Amino acid sequence: MLFERLFWSAYMARHLLGQSTYPFRSLESIERDRDRRVRAMVRYAYATVPYYRRVMDERGLRAADIRTADDLANLPIVDRRDLQREPDSFLSTRVSPEQRLGVRSGGSSGMPITVFHDTAALFQNAAHGERERSIYARLVGKTVGYREAVIASPMSTAREVHRFSHSRVLSPNRVRIERQYLSLLDPVESNVELLNAFEPDVIHSYGSYLGVLFSFVLANQIPFHQPKVITFSSDGISESVRRLIQDQLGIPVLGTYQAVEAFKIGFECLEHRGYHVNVDLYPLRVADRDQVMAAGGTGELVVSNLVNRATVLLNYRLEDIAALVEEPCPCGRSLPLLSPIQGRADDWIALPSGRVVHPQLARSILSGTPHVWQYQILQLTATRLQVTVVADSHCDQVQTRGLISARFAEALGSEVQVEVMFVSSIPRTAGGKHRIVRRLESENGQ
Ligand SMILES: [Zn+2]
Structure with a gap:
């Protein structure tokens, strides 16, 4: 056990190196990393994942035929139904049940699937998070020991992932970031009290929840501890709420784009131009029902996960709709931009x-x-x-x-x-x- 903990602690430390500056590298160097990962993942998928072995044989494709992210389009598009129908055929035979964590999600269309992530992928994800965490840390003014409050469903996947990872490292993330988990189920007023007691530097929740939280605080003129940055995921934040928080309270609001099928797709920078996509890890393209669309068009996003080696997903149709943005971002990051996601519109x-x-x-x-x-x-x-x-x-x-x-x-x-x-x-x-x-x-x- 000690050996395992030492191993993963060292693994995590090695993968953290250089992450905060990675988005500023040249696009050519990022794309080289991406294509290297594409080749490695396709070889792995062909050798160990029954689904890819089958469809590549059917199409007469060899692993060596897929050399770049563009070549991934030669594989069939996979969607939630495929994963529901035959979940085991997307699992690599090389990852044992003890080495993986199953995460379940209904996605935007309410069709639950389970995606397994291998231990190495979970630690890599945590390390890749440094790309956006470095933005928050600068706003907070410290890189170690800042406080983050997470308001989510009591059954959220983030908690499971933290529990799984913390049991496998020596100095858990807790040393770097102190976290408070609050439940969506609790009334807004009691969450406000808990936030005031914890005094977080960062508050993270669903975009729609932040709207309700801040309208409540402002409408009732309740004293409220002001965090230095607010982050959101899962569903969008309305423009009026964003204005309210950013302009009236002076707190930056930054989105992250993540899915159970691909944990760290993208993040928003302080220029608010959309999401910077981690294309070296999760290459994305925009497609309509069957074919690839021209650049700049709005359509459904198709992602390939080049990190996860348990449930392997290449050319996977996310149910999100967005467009790739051509212009570079003034922040200097080379990671390409994706327009804001047209989120869910569920009622409370x-x-x-x-x-x-x-x-x-x-x-x-x-x-x-x-x-x-x-x-x-x-x-x-x-x-x-x-x-x-x-x-x-x-x-x-x-x-x-x-x-x-x-x-x-x-x-x-x-x-x-x-x-x-x-x-x-x-x-x-x-x-x-x-x-x-x-x-x-x-x-x-x-
Ligand atoms: Zn930017």
């Missing part, structure tokens, strides 16, 4: 007490329920939720219905009744904003 759940609950909570309940392939949640009245589920053929409907109801009761209290309906399909939302959690009364203009 309004409880009879008047409290509103962030939709991510409902999403994580359904994403964490076994046998659920797709879901949608509709709040009919203050006390009635209708959950529509597409389940796999092994699903025991009585048991699954009971499990979903029990989890909602635990999260929202017993005053809310949950009706679970099993259906054979839920139509896919056509492009643009996905709404998986909807409130009927908000649609009737109330």
Whole structure:
């Protein structure tokens, strides 16, 4: 165990070297790193991942035929359905179950998948985070021991990842960053109290939650500890909330772009031009339903993960819509820019007490329920939720219905009744904003 801890501590230290300045390297050198990683990952995928072995053989492709990120387009596009249908065929035979962590997510369309990440990839991800952390650290004024509050679903993946990594290193990240985890489930006022007691330098949450938090603080004129920077992920932040926080309170707001399938896709710099994409790790292209689109066009993003060696995903369709930006960023970073992501447009759940609950909570309940392939949640009245589920053929409907109801009761209290309906399909939302959690009364203009 000690040897393992020493090993991963040294591994992490080695991968941290040079990360904060990496985005400023020349684009040519970044692209060389990217293509080197493409070749290594394709060789690995062909040798150890059943899906890639099969499709490359079918297409008469050898690993040596794919030499650059552009060549990845010769592989078929993989989507969530493929991963749901045959998850094991995307797993490398070289990573044992003890060496990987499974992370589950419903994505923007409410179709849960499990993506396994190998231990080395998790430590590399933590190290790559230094590219954006160095921006925050400069705003905070210290690189070691700053305080960060994370407000997320109690079932969020970030906590699992931290737990998994902390059990494997000698000096956990905690020494570098002191973290406070707050729950979306708790009322905003009690989270404000906890934040005031902890006095974080950085607050991280979902974009939509920050909107509610700051409107609450400003509307009620509550004394509030001001962090030095606010970061968000998962869903967008409205322009008015961003203005409010940046212009009125003078706190920079910076987004990160991450997915369960690719942890560190991009980050926003202080120029606010979109996300700098870590193309050496996660090359991205924009595609329409079947083909690659011209530069500058808006479409669905297709990513290749060149870091993770457990569930291997090359040419994978994310459900996010954006455009690659041609102009360089005045900040001097060479990592190319991606336009802001057109995020989710879920409604909050309004409880009879008047409290509103962030939709991510409902999403994580359904994403964490076994046998659920797709879901949608509709709040009919203050006390009635209708959950529509597409389940796999092994699903025991009585048991699954009971499990979903029990989890909602635990999260929202017993005053809310949950009706679970099993259906054979839920139509896919056509492009643009996905709404998986909807409130009927908000649609009737109330
Ligand atoms: Zn920039």
